[in-house]
Amino acid sequence: MKSKRGIQIRDIAVYHPNTVRDNQYYLNQYEDKERELAKSVMEEILGRDRRYVIEPGNGENSLSLSIAASKAVLEKTGLSGSDIDGIIVCSITAEYMSPTQALMVHNEIQGRVDAFCFDLRAACIGMVSGIDIAGKFIKMQENTKRVLVVAAECMSLIWKKEDIVDYTCFGEAACAVIVEATNDSSKDIHTRYWNDNRTSELIPLPKKGLTERVLNSDCVLEFELSPSESISLERCKPEIQRILRDNHITLDDIKIFCVSQLSKQLGEEIYEALAVPMEKRIYIGDKYGYTGANCTYICLYEAIKQGRVERGDYILIWTMGYGDQYVVS
Structure with missing residues (x-):
């Protein structure tokens, strides 16, 4: 076997x-x-x-x-x-x-x-x-x-x-x-997703679709963004608690929390909702700006450089994508 x-x-x-x-x-x-x-x-x-x-x-x-x-x-x-x-x-x-x-x-x-x-x-x-x-x-x-x-x-x-x-x-x-x-089966990456869909039709990229962009050379490649608008913060806390519960760990067991860097305001709202102590928070948006898909892993990269985490620590990653999609890992 x-x-x-x-x-x-x-x-x-x-x-x-x-x-x-x-x-x-x-x-x-x-x-x-x-x-x-x-x-x-x-x-x-x-x-x-x-x-x-x-x-x-x-x-x-x-x-x-x-x-x-x-x-x-x-x-x-x-x-x-x-x-x-x-x-x-x-x-x-x-x-x-x-x-x-x-x-x-x-x-x-x-x-x-x-x-x-x-x-x-x-x-x-x-x-x-x-x-x-x-x-x-x-x-x-x-x-x-x-x-x-x-x-x-x-x-x-x-x-x-x-x-x-x-x-x-x-x-x-x-x-x-x-x-x-x-070979250590205790090491794993667990991930949960949830979808809201409230903005999936409001912020497409390209704004008017690929067909319109091809047919109309004046159609620019753009979409509209509002950093805190429509984000389902009320759904985040229970989903985070669920993934912790499923893996038999608590918030206290997490060494560092890497959350979306879309805005500092958003990150602080997440941290406050979870009562995350300051020493377990990380923010890199002031140095890198918002880098999209990889921002939470750049947080992890910086945390490792700073000596704030080491192999074997529990790391919690939370981010969101417009549409609305949310993921915690």
């Missing part, structure tokens, strides 16, 4: 562009009341200070960031492309619709010919979902031992300065994780 496999994160790496934009960069583009509004949004609601952004003219995009982060995590672990059994790339701003970005990453890291490669388009819950799927692959398939999961978004390509919240909210970075099998 085969022993039950465990799942663990082998390591994690982050890659970001060199260009940094602080709040003053954005304030310089506004005057009078708009300037005051932008300052209030960035400082009081979003909690921003600076963020990394791509320079498209230098060939930077979500694919180039994904490749760089993937190579970084391989170098960090001493692994090569031939050690990877599958690649999942998570992005809603993929540089190409086809072929998959995962296949392009596979080519760059010289992956094995029999490795599975696919993209996952799950908006801001993309990386949490990708790691969940990777874990399930490993559990179900004996010949799958390691999966590379990488996420990157380049939202600065979309926003216009007239949309102050959108324009000042986002930053850009890629995060890559290697999920691998372990």
